[in-house]
Amino acid sequence: MAIGALTPPLSESAPRGVRIDFPDNRLLIDLCGEFDRNLADVEQKLGVQIIRVGNALAIHGEDGAMERAAHVLQALYQRLEAGKSVEAGDIDREIRMNTVEEEETSGDQLEMFQGGTIEIKTRKKLVEPRTDAQKAYVQSLYENELAFGIGPAGTGKTYLAVAVGVNMFIQGHVDKIILCRPAVEAGERLGFLPGTQEEKVDPYMQPLYDALNDFLPGKQLQKLREEKQIEIAPLAFMRGRTLANAFVVLDEAQNATAMQMKMFLTRLGEGSRMVITGDRSQVDLPRGVPSGLADAERLLKSIPKISFNYFTAKDVVRHPLVAAIIEAYEADETA
Template sequence: MTTFTLEPQDNGRLQSLCGAFDEHLKLIEKEFNLNISRNNFTFTIKSNEENPKSHHEKLIQCAIKLIQDLYMETAPIKGKAKELELQNVHMALQERRMLSQVEPERAKSDVYSSVIKTKRGVIKPRGVNQVQYLHNILTHDISFGIGPAGTGKTFLAVAAAVEALERQEIRRVLLTRPAVEAGEKLGFLPGDLGQKIEPYLRPLYDALFEMLGFERVQKLMERNVIEIAPLAYMRGRTLNDSFIILDESQNTTVEQM
């Protein structure tokens, strides 16, 4: 039997963590085959087996880590605790199953505890590949992300840039992509090159609005703290203390790279 207490104590966050009629805790109980009871912010976890084996202690520690991580996700946004849904718990459990498939040494390392914290909430990578991708971004000067559309490449990169900006580790964020299209034609679109390419930069805008809010993004862009531009306009620039994200980089030329 193991007992632990959640900090900081916030009734709204506790309610969000446990769910209606403790449905979130019941789902965790079922996943780990454990019994979870609580008295306010103090939780007690024990095995359902009469003679628990050594690996049950590892399951208890995994359950504690999961509960603490979910509680962290309920961090208040604009003074109100973030609502956790049953889907969030399902996703967290699925992530744990995926991580259990990797080598134990890697699963225990800090590589798999990468979390992005923004003022709008906590962003966690989903699955082994996203975890490794985010870790590479945070620990290397240059990282490449390859994969089909919709797998979180741009979103996680923007999240890492926003966190670095919030921590004042960088002074500027530059988001760019080449003018050469990925299967689409730009010629028929009205306007100059910047106006032609702007619709294709929407994923970058969407990610920024999600993490910082529309008004803050507009203010930062007015001050050129955040800049979104075609790659053709980046030639010859000096960029110090900057986080640069090149989207659709497979369409760049050798000279541009």
């Protein structure tokens, strides 16, 4: 695969550009996608024009945009050479990871992980961070026994934490996975739910089930739950326990009170990893009750070996409108 200036130009009126030659025409077809939709995606997001010429792609546009597009296309082609597929999420990730904005990289942590790839292997899929902040977060989950992920919805805080937990469980680094959330209603009074204790709390735990179903086959997940190797429970059920040799995730931690947060943090046992995720803008606690997440951030930030990882609207990996909605609300709060 070679990259160079476009010589000669496609026409006398064509702007200057770069040309990338791809040795395997079959992989180039996969790179372009059905009806060249992958190329159209790169064009739209980076503001360039990409033209296929035989076994090469000619890129036209501003210098910086052309360079970024070339790096993105090369990275996607290398995925195909490694036997991986190229989906819309892969294109989005490569574009994000090839965007280096100094003001968005906070602290030494992100600088350590520029370049290279991080892959989280689970039973059902391979998970890869799609932004530099996600990459640093995943790295911190492997390096620290206690890690915090703080930021808006849709930034992958819980999803990546559960993926790492499943990976560490599969590799035998932990004996069980414990996922919990505060059972706090999000602004609605749902009343008394029918059923057993488990059936009553299941609606609150559904996001955690969704993540696990992405990483483990259904029958295996059911068996692991029956054997208590995977537990999903409300935060209140953690009182009095010592969680040893476990990967523990507290989701929606902004809805834990200060007392609950202290109780949960002190459950950490030998050989365990603990991840706390939350969004400071979505506190559903009663008025006047302080969030345990903010309290823990204030008290623990200076303690070594406890990592705090922050996300912004630019790290949202859901629908593009989600990032715009978050930014609109943040702008209104600071106005």
